[in-house]
Amino acid sequence: SFEVNAQRERTQQASNRDLIRRLQMKKNSRLMSLMICVRNISRVAHSFQNRIATSAQTPMQSTKPIKSYPSMFGDKSDNDLAIIVLNNISIDESVEYCIRKNWAASTLNVCADGGANTLHDLFSLEERARFVPNVIKGDLDSLRDDVRSFYFQRSARVVRSDDQNSNDLEKCLEEILETERVEPKKTDVLVLGAFGGRFDQEMAAFHLLHKYSGSFNCVSLVGRFNLSFLIGPNRTNRIFPSFEFEGPSCGLIPIGHACESVTTNGLKYDMKNLALSFGSFVSSSNCIQANEISIETDKPLVWTVELNQRNIAAALESIKRQKK
Numbered sequence: 001s002f003e004v005n006a007q008r009e010r011t012q013q014a015s016n017r018d019l020i021r022r023l024q025m026k027k028n029s030r031l032m033s034l035m036i037c038v039r040n041i042s043r044v045a046h047s048f049q050n051r052i053a054t055s056a057q058t059p060m061q062s063t064k065p066i067k068s069y070p071s072m073f074g075d076k077s078d079n080d081l082a083i084i085v086l087n088n089i090s091i092d093e094s095v096e097y098c099i100r101k102n103w104a105a106s107t108l109n110v111c112a113d114g115g116a117n118t119l120h121d122l123f124s125l126e127e128r129a130r131f132v133p134n135v136i137k138g139d140l141d142s143l144r145d146d147v148r149s150f151y152f153q154r155s156a157r158v159v160r161s162d163d164q165n166s167n168d169l170e171k172c173l174e175e176i177l178e179t180e181r182v183e184p185k186k187t188d189v190l191v192l193g194a195f196g197g198r199f200d201q202e203m204a205a206f207h208l209l210h211k212y213s214g215s216f217n218c219v220s221l222v223g224r225f226n227l228s229f230l231i232g233p234n235r236t237n238r239i240f241p242s243f244e245f246e247g248p249s250c251g252l253i254p255i256g257h258a259c260e261s262v263t264t265n266g267l268k269y270d271m272k273n274l275a276l277s278f279g280s281f282v283s284s285s286n287c288i289q290a291n292e293i294s295i296e297t298d299k300p301l302v303w304t305v306e307l308n309q310r311n312i313a314a315a316l317e318s319i320k321r322q323k324k
Contacts, residue, residue: 064296065235069303071242072098072190072220072227079217080107080187084172085133087114087142088193092224094307095192096122097316102190103131107182110175112168113138118193120147132156137175138168167204173212173219188218195223210256210300228304231295239293241305245312247288250305254282257299266290276301 070077083099083106099122103109111119111133123131132151136143137159152158161171169191177184194205205221209230212219220229227246231237241247252262258277264270268287276282288305295303 066238067232067235068238068240069218069229069231070240071246072188072222073242073245074240076102076105077188080182082106082108082110082176082182082187082189084169084176084189084191085109085111085115085119086169086191086193086197087112087138088118088197088223092196093309093313093316094222094224097312097319098190098192098222099131100316100319106190107187108135108176108179109133110172111136112172113140114142114144115168115193116147116151117142117144120144120150129154134181135159135172135175137161137171139164167201169205170208170211173208173215177215184216187216189216189220191219191221193223194221194228195226206255206302209302213300222307225307225309226304227307228302231297231301231303233297233299233301235296237295237297237303239295239303240291241288241293243288243291245308245315246305247308248306250286250288250303252276252283252286252295253302253304254278254299255302257301259297259299259301261296261298262301263296264294266293 081102083102085095085099088095099119109132113136116133116136119131119133120128128150132154133156135157136148136151139162140148140158140160143158148158159175163171166174173189176182176187176189191205195202206228209219209221209228213230213232218229220227231239241250250267252264252271254276258275258280260275261273262271262276262283263273266289268289269283271283274281274283295301
């Protein structure tokens, strides 16, 4: 009986050891699975952190087409340049600087009717012959006889257009489109004297920015205190302002269209998918804070920037001294 009990105890102990071994193996297996799971989670977390770090270091690239706008006050771009001088008697340093700096390099120079008077009176008798327009166009109700004679004798074409459904600026834009001297799609048009006169004429100029947005590379309106042009929708617009002559104040004005989504980068008050419209919100009194301004919009939008009168006046005097 003693031996039987001893045998039973040994059998039970062996069974217990086997059970403990199997439990330990099961525990180890679970622990191993847990360790593998933790290790995989750690790898995923590390990979995610790396992706975040990479995204923070590299700006998100837009897949939209890109259009660049170099400053009109910077070096000459690869595009052709056409200049239109409007009939604005309040000629100023900004307009005179643009004429003196760009006239000789411009492919086509056009005066809108009485704009020829403005151009003529801007220069002294000694300088006047160096600034002869290729074309004077309009209904010619403002063109003085002495100015017409002076430029006609120096090979300027004088073109009369009595179409009362278009103003003189539009007639000049059509003249540029019809000429064979430039390729319109690769031509920047500089409209001088666009601000400072009648409000209805200024609004008509913005109307023409929309109307001819697909005809030229860019049409810019220039006046004493402002430079404005239209930026297009569904692309990344990259603006490269000249800090010497432009800014810091700027604005994005929804003239012509309400914009449902505007996103910017490089401004003091950047926007992200912001709606702009009259009666709701417009971006005025903003400030340039980067060498490159990036703007995306779902509708055409007017970019406008103030001009630094002090620096323009100083640059103008420098040009004048060089010509003496």
